Amino acid sequence: MHEVGYHRVVHNTFLIFLSVIIIQCSYADPLNVTVPQSRLTAARGHSVILGCEFSPVFGKNPDISSLVLTWQRKEDNRVVHSFYYEQNQLNTQNFAYQNRTSLFRNQLNKGNASVKIDNVGVQDAGHYLCIVSTNQGTDRAELQLDYGAFYTEPRLTISVDSSDISVQYETEGFPAPEVMWKGGHGENLSEQTTTSMQSDEGMGLYHIKSSYTAPNKPLNFTFILKNQLLHQHLQRPVIISGKQLTK
Structure with missing residues (x-):
């Protein structure tokens, strides 16, 4: 009887130990x-x-x-x-x-x-x-x-004839930006500007050309480009004096 009791205790102890393992695993x-x-x-x-x-x-x-x-x-x-x-x-x-x-x-x-x-x-x-x-x-x-894509440093071209001045900026980046031109006093010059955007899907770039045309006289204005996605804000002021107006 003593041996039977011993085996019973061992068996019960094993069951308790196994139950603890199962409980621990179930709560892992x-x-x-x-x-x-x-x-x-x-x-x-x-x-x-x-x-x-x-x-x-x-x-x-x-x-x-x-x-x-x-x-x-x-x-x-x-x-x-x-x-x-x-x-x-x-x-x-x-x-x-x-x-x-x-x-x-x-x-x-x-x-x-x-x-x-x-x-x-x-x-x-x-x-x-x-x-x-x-x-x-x-x-x-x-x-x-x-x-x-961050827009590259805008490339400036200025053309002058007897009556008009044309200023153009070119740049590449992504996505399509917000482009504007402002006068020396902060006025919007959109009526005198044209902007074209060509998409190169393979390269993941927009090619931007934006130009401003005004009468041939001294000018003070600013080209502004914003790439909202990358928080890029470019401002390029342009000042044209009387000495630059002769062709």
Whole structure:
């Protein structure tokens, strides 16, 4: 009877221990993937970091063998960057992103799943998915990347004849800007100006030509261009004196 009682106690102890494990597993935190910013803007030729975080993290444990991280385009499922078996899987990467992406390898165990994209172009605009899998499960988060290009330094051309003066500025950037001309006292000169915008979709640029025509006399005015997306504000004052009016 004593031996039977002993085995019964051992059996009950095992069941209690097993129950504790099951309860702990059932209350383990599920994997959660988030993005700090759901919408980002990147400038042509620059780099951008698509932020992504996951928890629970591996903590001080350097073993990330269970981590599978994939960045892909939502529109067409193109793979931007993939990581598993503790290394980058560049053979799965879409050719458009080759040699342009990188992870923060030493921060993966801390939950940093961000990817850096270099030399941004118009083709990079769109929606991205950050997909993470660990022993805690699988989760994903989405963000949108907008594209812009800073407008180049406006190129000035001045033409003078016996009756008129024509001043033209040319520049390239993206998206379509707000263009205006103002007189020396801040007055709007739009009635004397013409602006053309030609889009190069492949390059992701607008080619802007804006000109102001006035009678042949001393002038003081300002060309203004605003790229609201990139918070770019260009002002180029033009002063034409009497010495410049002879052809």
